[in-house]
Amino acid sequence: MPLLRAVLAAVLLVVAAPGVLRSRQLAYIDPGSGSFLIQIAIATVLGGAVMARLWFSRIIGIFRRTRPGDDEPEPTDDVESG
Amino acid sequence: MSPARPGTDPGSFRDPAGFVFRRDGELYRQVNTSYRPAYDLLMGSGLYEHLTERGLLVRHDEADIDLASDSRAYKIIRPRRVEFIGYPFEWCFSQLQDSALATLDIQEAALALGMSLKDANAGNIQLIDGRPALIDTLSFEPYEEGFPWVAYRQFCQHFLAPLALMSRTDIRLGQLLLAILDGVPLDLAVRLLPFRSRLNPGLFMHLHLHARGQRRHMHHVTNRESLRGRMNLRKLLALIGSLRSTVRKLRWNPGGSDWADYYQRDSYTGTALEQKKKLVVAMLAGLDPGPVWDLGANTGEFSRIALARGDSVVSLDFDPGAVEINYRQMTRDGESGLFPLVADLTNPTPSTGWVNAERRSLLERGPAQTVIALALTHHLAISNNVPFTGIAAFFAGLTRHLIVEFVPADDPMAARLLSMRNHDFPDYTVEAFEAALSAAFTIRRREPIPNSRRVLYLMENGSDASTSG
Numbered sequence: 001m002p003l004l005r006a007v008l009a010a011v012l013l014v015v016a017a018p019g020v021l022r023s024r025q026l027a028y029i030d031p032g033s034g035s036f037l038i039q040i041a042i043a044t045v046l047g048g049a050v051m052a053r054l055w056f057s058r059i060i061g062i063f064r065r066t067r068p069g070d071d072e073p074e075p076t077d078d079v080e081s082g
Numbered sequence: 083m084s085p086a087r088p089g090t091d092p093g094s095f096r097d098p099a100g101f102v103f104r105r106d107g108e109l110y111r112q113v114n115t116s117y118r119p120a121y122d123l124l125m126g127s128g129l130y131e132h133l134t135e136r137g138l139l140v141r142h143d144e145a146d147i148d149l150a151s152d153s154r155a156y157k158i159i160r161p162r163r164v165e166f167i168g169y170p171f172e173w174c175f176s177q178l179q180d181s182a183l184a185t186l187d188i189q190e191a192a193l194a195l196g197m198s199l200k201d202a203n204a205g206n207i208q209l210i211d212g213r214p215a216l217i218d219t220l221s222f223e224p225y226e227e228g229f230p231w232v233a234y235r236q237f238c239q240h241f242l243a244p245l246a247l248m249s250r251t252d253i254r255l256g257q258l259l260l261a262i263l264d265g266v267p268l269d270l271a272v273r274l275l276p277f278r279s280r281l282n283p284g285l286f287m288h289l290h291l292h293a294r295g296q297r298r299h300m301h302h303v304t305n306r307e308s309l310r311g312r313m314n315l316r317k318l319l320a321l322i323g324s325l326r327s328t329v330r331k332l333r334w335n336p337g338g339s340d341w342a343d344y345y346q347r348d349s350y351t352g353t354a355l356e357q358k359k360k361l362v363v364a365m366l367a368g369l370d371p372g373p374v375w376d377l378g379a380n381t382g383e384f385s386r387i388a389l390a391r392g393d394s395v396v397s398l399d400f401d402p403g404a405v406e407i408n409y410r411q412m413t414r415d416g417e418s419g420l421f422p423l424v425a426d427l428t429n430p431t432p433s434t435g436w437v438n439a440e441r442r443s444l445l446e447r448g449p450a451q452t453v454i455a456l457a458l459t460h461h462l463a464i465s466n467n468v469p470f471t472g473i474a475a476f477f478a479g480l481t482r483h484l485i486v487e488f489v490p491a492d493d494p495m496a497a498r499l500l501s502m503r504n505h506d507f508p509d510y511t512v513e514a515f516e517a518a519l520s521a522a523f524t525i526r527r528r529e530p531i532p533n534s535r536r537v538l539y540l541m542e543n544g545s546d547a548s549t550s551g
Contacts, residue, residue, distance in 0.1 A: 032232075032235045033299045033302050033304040034292075034295040034296035034297070034298060034299035034300060034302070035234055035235035035238075035292065035295065035296060036230045036234075036304065036309060037295060037299055037304065037309075038291060038292050038294075038295030038296070039230045039231065039234045039235075039292075039313075039321065040230055040309065040312045040313055040317075041291075041295070042287045042288070042291065042292075042321060042324070043230070043313060043317035043318060043320060043321040044312075044317055045287075046317065046320035046321055046323070046324050047314070047316050047317035047320040047321075049320070050316070050320045050323075051316075
């Protein structure tokens with residue numbers, strides 16, 4: 001499972017990151033440039049995952065509500081990675 | 083940059099927001115005018131109250147502005163005194179982990195109130211009331227929507243990388259923080275981590291991918307403004323959540339550690355240990371212990387006896403496993419005033435950083451009022467060949483009161499050390515020990531420990547009692 005999540009994270013980063021990682025405007029040399037850029041890429045993926053889970057749980061919730069007598073709460077996953 | 087004024091803390095010069103200084107023995111922090119908007123926001127937004135109530139930020143009072151060191155001053159604040167400053171490479175695994183989690187809690191609370199941590203230096207987190215708290219009041223800046231967290235790299239270098247290395251590679255790699263002031267470089271960390279660390283999504287992203295990103299963009303020039311809008315609060319909170327989850331799931335247990343079960347396998351019978359405890363209690367009762375340093379404290383059993391006298395106790399041991407157990411007991415029992423730290427007395431922490439003054443050596447952070455050194459001197463004298471005169475000089479520079487135990491050569495523990503050596507120790511006698519120590523100390527009490535061949539001493543600094551003090 002961790003392997004699957006790691007692969008998924010890598011795929012998402014490859015898809016989501018290029019736009020971010022292409023920033024090369026000239027202004028000042030920042031030794032943390034790489035950290036800034038990779039942070040944006042990672043946070044974009046993580047933020048997207050949080051949103052996706054939120055929407056997924058809402059959709060599941062809609063179907064659940066349509067089933068009479070099934071009012072058990074949906075178990076919530078840990079949305080944090082790692 | 084203005085030249086440092088007398089009394090300015092030599093480790094407090096990097097941040098233009100202000101600096102720490104001493105006046106008449108009291109510690110103050112100057113808040114510069116340039117930091118005024120951030121300071122006012124910290125105090126006015128409720129963040130200061132929120133963090134101090136949760137024990138995550140050191141409390142302070144505002145002091146007389148006339149104490150200002152120079153014309154840049156906006157405020158002078160007097161932070162609550164921190165009893166002992168320990169450095170991250172002296173912490174056990176759990177203390178570094180708790181400090182990392184505290185940093186993330188602080189950042190999340192700051193974001194909720196419109197501020198953000200502008201640095202994530204592990205050394206800014208210290209034990210206050212037995213819990214990790216931020217001691218640098220000027221570590222906050224107004225949160226600017228749309229920009230990344232400036233301290234992300236520092237957090238990974240100061241916390242996540244050493245924790246991962248300690249957990250996944252070797253506990254001793256925490257010592258890298260001594261060699262490298264600004265945390266473990268990520269390219270080094272990923273080279274030292276096992277391949278399977280890539281299977282942990284958090285470590286994969288925040289260390290492996292992060293290191294790759296740094297390498298790839300090492301020579302790239304990025305305009306900060308070009309990053310505006312690439313980040314938002316939702317993404318930032320997801321990042322903080324991911325870091326927290328990654329840190330929290332790292333584990334290290336001292337199971338195989340050298341002396342972790344020392345008390346279960348030393349030469350003491352249960353009766354002798356109880357007698358020794360009673361003697362230590364009695365010796366402490368006869369003096370004002372003040373700040374105590376327990377050298378070779380193991381898991382802190384005798385440190386707690388000293389702590390019961392109501393003073394702070396620095397509980398030092400070179401075994402990270404023993405210090406880990408000590409720290410866990412401290413947090414579990416909510417103990418305050420105890421500082422379990424990893425320290426090798428034969429190679430104590432040196433002064434490091436800019437002009438060797440940013441971080442103080444272990445001995446510069448003394449002196450103690452009382453030193454407890456139980457089951458220690460045979461390790462120094464036999465395992466490390468330190469002569470008794472050297473041991474006496476070491477103690478004399480460190481303390482006024484000394485409670486020290488002599489372990490004779492025929493004691494099972496000393497005999498074990500001697501059996502491993504082909505070198506004779508003809509001078510390893512109680513007479514030579516007393517003679518060497520008497521040159522620097524007055525022996526107040528000499529108590530043979532019942533049911534053992536060991537002797538416990540209470541000594542006072544000064545070969546003549548009238549000169550002690």
